[in-house]
Amino acid sequence: MTDQTPPGEAFRPxxxxxxxxxxxxxxxxxxxxAILEAVSAVYExxxxxxxDTGAFEYADALGKFLPDADRPNEGVFALQDDDEQWMALRxxxxxxxxxxxxxNWETLAKPFxxxxxxPVWRNEKPGPGRFREFIQCDADTVGSAxxxxxxxxxxxxxxxxxxxxxxxxxxxxxxxxxxxxNGLLTAxxxxxxxxxxxxxxxxxxxxxxxxxxxxxxxxxxRLDESGAFTKGAGLAGKAIDSxxxxxxxGAASRSETLSRLANVIGGSAEGDEGLDELAKxxxxxxxxGVAEDxxxxxxxxxxxxxxxxGAVFExxxxxxxxxxxxxxxxxxxxxxxGRYDDLVARFTGQQTPATGFSFGVSxxxxxxxxxxxxxxxxxxxxxxxxxxxQTHMGEYFSVAGELRAAGIAAEVYLGASGMRPQMKYAxxxxxxxxxxxxxxxxxxxxxxxxxxxLGRELASGVADNAAWKAERxxxxxxxxxxxxxxxxxILLGGGQ
Amino acid sequence: MTDQTPPGEAFRPxxxxxxxxxxxxxxxxxxxxAILEAVSAVYExxxxxxxDTGAFEYADALGKFLPDADRPNEGVFALQDDDEQWMALRxxxxxxxxxxxxxNWETLAKPFxxxxxxPVWRNEKPGPGRFREFIQCDADTVGSAxxxxxxxxxxxxxxxxxxxxxxxxxxxxxxxxxxxxNGLLTAxxxxxxxxxxxxxxxxxxxxxxxxxxxxxxxxxxRLDESGAFTKGAGLAGKAIDSxxxxxxxGAASRSETLSRLANVIGGSAEGDEGLDELAKxxxxxxxxGVAEDxxxxxxxxxxxxxxxxGAVFExxxxxxxxxxxxxxxxxxxxxxxGRYDDLVARFTGQQTPATGFSFGVSxxxxxxxxxxxxxxxxxxxxxxxxxxxQTHMGEYFSVAGELRAAGIAAEVYLGASGMRPQMKYAxxxxxxxxxxxxxxxxxxxxxxxxxxxLGRELASGVADNAAWKAERxxxxxxxxxxxxxxxxxILLGGGQ
Numbered sequence: 001m002t003d004q005t006p007p008g009e010a011f012r013p014x015x016x017x018x019x020x021x022x023x024x025x026x027x028x029x030x031x032x033x034a035i036l037e038a039v040s041a042v043y044e045x046x047x048x049x050x051x052d053t054g055a056f057e058y059a060d061a062l063g064k065f066l067p068d069a070d071r072p073n074e075g076v077f078a079l080q081d082d083d084e085q086w087m088a089l090r091x092x093x094x095x096x097x098x099x100x101x102x103x104n105w106e107t108l109a110k111p112f113x114x115x116x117x118x119p120v121w122r123n124e125k126p127g128p129g130r131f132r133e134f135i136q137c138d139a140d141t142v143g144s145a146x147x148x149x150x151x152x153x154x155x156x157x158x159x160x161x162x163x164x165x166x167x168x169x170x171x172x173x174x175x176x177x178x179x180x181x182n183g184l185l186t187a188x189x190x191x192x193x194x195x196x197x198x199x200x201x202x203x204x205x206x207x208x209x210x211x212x213x214x215x216x217x218x219x220x221x222r223l224d225e226s227g228a229f230t231k232g233a234g235l236a237g238k239a240i241d242s243x244x245x246x247x248x249x250g251a252a253s254r255s256e257t258l259s260r261l262a263n264v265i266g267g268s269a270e271g272d273e274g275l276d277e278l279a280k281x282x283x284x285x286x287x288x289g290v291a292e293d294x295x296x297x298x299x300x301x302x303x304x305x306x307x308x309x310g311a312v313f314e315x316x317x318x319x320x321x322x323x324x325x326x327x328x329x330x331x332x333x334x335x336x337x338g339r340y341d342d343l344v345a346r347f348t349g350q351q352t353p354a355t356g357f358s359f360g361v362s363x364x365x366x367x368x369x370x371x372x373x374x375x376x377x378x379x380x381x382x383x384x385x386x387x388x389x390q391t392h393m394g395e396y397f398s399v400a401g402e403l404r405a406a407g408i409a410a411e412v413y414l415g416a417s418g419m420r421p422q423m424k425y426a427x428x429x430x431x432x433x434x435x436x437x438x439x440x441x442x443x444x445x446x447x448x449x450x451x452x453x454l455g456r457e458l459a460s461g462v463a464d465n466a467a468w469k470a471e472r473x474x475x476x477x478x479x480x481x482x483x484x485x486x487x488x489x490i491l492l493g494g495g496q
Numbered sequence: 497m498t499d500q501t502p503p504g505e506a507f508r509p510x511x512x513x514x515x516x517x518x519x520x521x522x523x524x525x526x527x528x529x530a531i532l533e534a535v536s537a538v539y540e541x542x543x544x545x546x547x548d549t550g551a552f553e554y555a556d557a558l559g560k561f562l563p564d565a566d567r568p569n570e571g572v573f574a575l576q577d578d579d580e581q582w583m584a585l586r587x588x589x590x591x592x593x594x595x596x597x598x599x600n601w602e603t604l605a606k607p608f609x610x611x612x613x614x615p616v617w618r619n620e621k622p623g624p625g626r627f628r629e630f631i632q633c634d635a636d637t638v639g640s641a642x643x644x645x646x647x648x649x650x651x652x653x654x655x656x657x658x659x660x661x662x663x664x665x666x667x668x669x670x671x672x673x674x675x676x677x678n679g680l681l682t683a684x685x686x687x688x689x690x691x692x693x694x695x696x697x698x699x700x701x702x703x704x705x706x707x708x709x710x711x712x713x714x715x716x717x718r719l720d721e722s723g724a725f726t727k728g729a730g731l732a733g734k735a736i737d738s739x740x741x742x743x744x745x746g747a748a749s750r751s752e753t754l755s756r757l758a759n760v761i762g763g764s765a766e767g768d769e770g771l772d773e774l775a776k777x778x779x780x781x782x783x784x785g786v787a788e789d790x791x792x793x794x795x796x797x798x799x800x801x802x803x804x805x806g807a808v809f810e811x812x813x814x815x816x817x818x819x820x821x822x823x824x825x826x827x828x829x830x831x832x833x834g835r836y837d838d839l840v841a842r843f844t845g846q847q848t849p850a851t852g853f854s855f856g857v858s859x860x861x862x863x864x865x866x867x868x869x870x871x872x873x874x875x876x877x878x879x880x881x882x883x884x885x886q887t888h889m890g891e892y893f894s895v896a897g898e899l900r901a902a903g904i905a906a907e908v909y910l911g912a913s914g915m916r917p918q919m920k921y922a923x924x925x926x927x928x929x930x931x932x933x934x935x936x937x938x939x940x941x942x943x944x945x946x947x948x949x950l951g952r953e954l955a956s957g958v959a960d961n962a963a964w965k966a967e968r969x970x971x972x973x974x975x976x977x978x979x980x981x982x983x984x985x986i987l988l989g990g991g992q
Contacts, residue, residue, distance in 0.1 A: 013556035015598035015843040018583050021550030023596055029546040045900045047878030047907030047925070050525040054517030054629050055551070055585075055615060060509035079575045082619075087514050089551075100519055102511035109924040111911050119551060123578075133550050144910040148889060152910070287893035347511040382543030393644060397783035404541045411543030414640040414648070415607050428605040429543070 020126025021133055027379055031365045034376030036117050036137060038163040043115035043139050046156050051114040053096035055121075059086035061099045063346060077123045077132075089121040093138040094343065094356060101142045101354075102347035111143035117361070131362075138337075140356030142344065147277040150311040150339060150355045151284030157315055157335065157357045158294045164364060165373045166317075171334070174298035174314045177278055178338075180261065181299075183271025184246055188239035197306075198233035203247050204302040211244060218243055247300040254282045257297040277311060303336055312338035313357060321370040331367055335359025381430035382409035383487055386422050388438050395442055399435055399483065406484045408491065410435075426452060433490050441477065448477045451490050516622025517629055523875055527861045530872030532613050532633060534659040539611035539635050542652050547610040549592035551617075555582035557595045559842060573619045573628075585617040589634040590839065590852060597638045597850075598843035607639035613857070627858075634833075636852030638840065643773040646807040646835060646851045647780030653811055653831065653853045654790045660860060661869045662813075667830070670794035670810045673774055674834075676757065677795075679767025680742055684735035693802070694729035699743050700798040707740060714739055743796040750778045753793040773807060799832055808834035809853060817866040827863055831855025877926035878905035879983055882918050884934050891938055895931055895979065902980045904987065906931075923948060929986050937973065944973045947986050 017023055024032070040050070059078055078088040090096050093116045101112055117137040126132055139156055141149045154173050161171050181203070185196055202217035209217070216222035218240045221232035235243065242264065249260040258279060265271040278297060285295055303312040317331035337357035344352035368375050383403055385396045396412040403410035413422045426434045436448040451474030458473055478486045513519055520528070536546070555574055574584040586592050589612045597608060613633035622628055635652055637645045650669050657667050677699070681692055698713035705713070712718035714736045717728035731739065738760065745756040754775060761767040774793060781791055799808040813827035833853035840848035864871050879899055881892045892908045899906035909918045922930045932944040947970030954969055974982045 010845075011556075012845060013554065013559070013843060015557065015595050016554070017550060017595070017599070018552045018554055018577065018581070019579070021552055023550070023600075024548040026545040026547070029548055045878075045903070045905045047880075047905055049522040051522070052520040052525055054513060054519070055617065056514045056517055056629075058509070058512070058514055060507075061511065063509070077575060079573060081514065083515070085514070099511050099513070103513070104519075109921050113907070121551065133552075141910065145912070146910050148893070148908070149910045152908075283890060284893055287890040288897055347509060349508060382541075384543070394779060394783040397644070397780055401784055407541070409541045409543055411609070412644070412648075414637065414642050414645045416641070425605050 020124075020131055022131055028365065030377075030379070031368070031375035032135060032361050035164045035361055035364055035368075036135075038165070039137055039160040040115065040117070042156055042160045042163045046113075046139075046152065048113045048115045048139050048156075051097070051100065051116050052118060053090070053093075053100055053116070055089050055119075056087040057090055057096055057099060059088045061347075062088055062091070062095050075123055077121050091122050092120050093118070093136050093358065094140065094340070097138070097140055097142070097356075098343040098354070099347065101352065102344050105344075105348065105352075108143075111141050111149065113139075113141045115139040135361040136358050137361055138356055138358040140354060142352060142354040144355070145341070145353035147280035147311070148284040149353075150277070150313075151281045151288065151290075153337065153355055153357045154281070154295050154313055155285060155288040155290050157313070157337075157359070158290055161315060161334075161359075161364070165368050165371075165375055166364075167371060167373070169293065170319050170367075170371055171315055171317050172293065173295040174301045174316055175278070175281065175295060175311060176297065176299055176301040176303075176313075177274040177311050178308055179270045179274030179277070179310055180265055181243070181246060183268035183274060184242055184265055185239070186270060187268040188235070188242055190235065190239065195233055195235075199235065199243060200302050202233055203243070203300060204304065206247055206300045211248070214247070215240060215244060250296065250298045250300065252296075253292045254278075254285070254295070254297050257299070258282060261297070261299065274310070281311065303338055307340045307343055308338040309341040310339035311355065312336070315357075315359060317367050319367060319371050321366075331363075331370065334363045334367055379430050380409070380432060380491075381426075382411045383433050383435060384422070384426035384429065384431045385410065385412045385435045385437070386419065386426075387413050388419070388436070392437065392439075392442060395437055399437060399447065402484060403435075403487060406488070408484070408487055423450075427455070433487055435483075435487075445480050446477050447480050447483050448475060449483070449486050449490070450475045453490060453493070516620075516627055518627055524861065526873075526875070527864070527871035528631060528857050531660045531857055531860055531864075532631075534661070535633055535656040536611065536613070538652055538656045538659050542609075542635075542648065544609045544611045544635050544652075547593070547596065547612050548614060549586070549589075549596055549612070551585050551615075552583040553586055553592055553595060555584045557843075558584055558587065558591050571619055573617050587618050588616050589614070589632050589854065590636065590836070593634070593636055593638070593852075594839040594850070595843065597848065598840050601840075601844065601848075604639075607637050607645065609635075609637045611635040631857040632854050633857055634852055634854040636850060638848060638850040640851075641837070641849035643776035643807070644780040645849075646773070646809075647777045647784065647786075649833065649851055649853045650777070650791050650809055651781060651784040651786050653809065653833075653855075654786055657811060657830075657855075657860070661864050661867075661871055662860075663867060663869070665789070666815050666863075666867055667811055667813050668789065669791040670797045670812055671774070671777065671791060671807060672793065672795055672797040672799075672809075673770040673807050674804055675766045675770030675773070675806055676761055677739070677742060679764035679770060680738055680761055681735070682766060683764040684731070684738055686731065686735065691729055691731075695731065695739060696798050698729055699739065699796060700800065702743055702796045707744070710743070711736060711740060746792065746794045746796065748792075749788045750774075750781070750791070750793050753795070754778060757793070757795065770806070777807065799834055803836045803839055804834040805837040806835035807851065808832070811853075811855060813863050815863060815867050817862075827859075827866070830859045830863055875926050876905070876928060876987075877922075878907045879929050879931060880918070880922035880925065880927045881906065881908045881931045881933070882915065882922075883909050884915070884932070888933065888935075888938060891933055895933060895943065898980060899983060902984070904980070904983055919946075923951070929983055931979075931983075941976050942973050943976050943979050944971060945979070945982050945986070946971045949986060949989070 076088040076091050078086055081087050119133050120136050121133050158173055202214050206214050217232045218235045219232045222230050246264045249257060249264055251257045251260060261275060265275055301312060301314050314336040315334050317334050320328045320330045323329045335358055339355040341351055341353045343354060365375055385400050387396060400410040400412050423434060432453050434450045434452055441447055454474035572584040572587050574582055576582050615629050616632050617629050654669055698710050702710050709718060713728045714731045715728045718726050742760045745753060745760055747753045747756060758771060761771055797808060797810050810832040811830050813830050816824045816826045819825045831854055835851040837847055837849045861871055881896050883892060896906040896908050919930060928949050930946045930948055937943055950970035
């Protein structure tokens, strides 16, 4: 913050946004708001209430549950308050919920069902498309141990993604339960949590390395093409086979997967519990009208977070898009969640069952655009009233006011430029029409309207030849009383 | 962040929000969103586009324009990035706009008209009702020096407050122009900026100290009741009279105030410029349909910020409310703004005209509530489906699904408690109705609906006696096919 300006000169800071922070313009904000509005409506219909905690939490309350990082209190934006307490900007919406629930547990109507959306911040290395501030949208139920609570969260995720505009079949919810693999490993004699975590990490690589790669990581370890060696989980051959049977038990229907899993898992109390929970989730999903192709059981789903204790879910996009070089890229996960029964207990010491789902709004926006659906619809600028003559400003404002009173966005050009730059301004604002009102029009009680949508179509070769050949394509002069009707016709795409 | 937990015990953080940060529940969020949606619609109808900059700015870009504080880089939440640059959370939405406009000036369609809303953060001492994070909502035009741009901002503020639900007559926009007093002082021989600022500070106290108190502060100084002496601006007697004539020139109509001001101000180029600007603002406001009682010229309006360069505006509530002790308290200002032609120039070195208005959403919410208007309407909980019997969970979910498909918020109770606590839960959630579905109902194809709105009315003595005397007031059993219609009737207030 030192000012190194030479004496006598005013200090001029560089106009730049901090690294990893983006300015969002109207198009992205319209998309974001349309998505959040549609999803919020779904959540409210399920009886979830809105909650917004502040941007900061005390660092000790955030704990070391930072996703995708094993570094406590790293990866966050932290600062010390003037009473010496460390505060950090929230890195997700779950940790603040756990704090809120613990703080207000006695007075909340339980189960406590809330949804939330807003920015979260991660102090990570920024990069192209990798921001340090982004919008998450979550729904959670705190205080219900019932598998039906998980099912409801899954049903809302399915319905929410569809309400946001994702066509049916474009995404699928994949469901698993941590207790299954845990039970299987316990039955196979694996006791150490460290070893169980190594198994989870290995399974998580199934997509990338395939069955044989995961087999190596479950056993002694794997040497990759670059010559680097990854130490394995050290399972014995029989346990490796069980794990691989398990992760490949996914089928096209939930009931089919359930019966396959029953064959693989059976034997441990924890595994049986996991199976029973999945069966109840299946039944509730069916009652809620969630079809087999919308939410599947997928035993290879891991979810990176250590804090999940039971069911885990992941929303996977089935769309693919193309990268800069034209190659097809699958979108992958756009959200996830699961059951975390220990998070509130960090504060209270009492286990409090909880389950929830979270998705990132930018990724969903990108997905919707890749599916050819602009969230919130196409951009529309205001009608621009051209300023010919300073003495008629009053007329111009009246015209704009008339249009606005009819619900049509409109503005009088308020810059200092002449006719041509004004038309260019209107075009850049994506104005559907420009209104021209000279002395002649005012005297005659008329108004001239230029259809700029048509102009853009002509420029791009979409519109027909007749309009092209007209001397002033898309330009019409109408009685002042017909202004609103004529503009409305242009807005509806009717042109002249 | 030191962990002083005794060895062997898990560390348990206190569950508490950081000082000065509030958790917002559904009622406040519904109010906030309703206001922002209504106001955004007005801004968009005027052709303003949405913009959202990130939470952080580089500290040098924020500059020393912190409102209500002359301390550069104090009052903000700042931290050092890993590349040593200081960043701070935005304390308002104007400084980030100035940075954005400077950064993108070449490519923006100009004038650039944007609105924005979101949290801002101030690192100040928190207190009751005094938060360190709050929501602001702004509209600004950058790149137009025209007084009509100011008029438009004023018209939008008037219309926005009304759209948010403030009844006409509950608020007034008060308008002044910095150039008037500046010109008057220059004409009176006052040259020093320090002295001019002292005059502004004295005038700003007119409400609190009255004309005679301000007279003292314009002259040698003022001794208050506690014996403390405030040094005055040191004006001579004639200049003091001019200033006092000026600040008392406000009349009930804009045109009347204009002609009074012409008598007081005349003589300096800057004063005449200010007068001319006000006249143009008046004409534009009239064309825009803003009545004399909605936007007034008020020469005593100062606005604290040093950065205003011309017109200044303040939205003042004419409502009063009562405090804890029943005393009447006037709400005062709920927003303000003005013309700031130098803010973008901090970055570019080129003067760039700009004007805007900002209001705080919590204050407006409080004002609307004081006016008896709950923004977003009264709270309504979901219909709660009571769980009698675990074996019928599927039925319960179907019923909830049917209601939701009809657009009615509904949920199945997913806690572990019995009948009575479930009814209590439904009541606390402000559920309009509870659905009861036992074995008998399922066998008979019926459903029992309890009208909880009526229950609440009975409890508060509002409903009639007949219902009170009934054995199960507000309870009805209807064929399953009539479920949605019966619930809808309750929602519409029709009861049985």
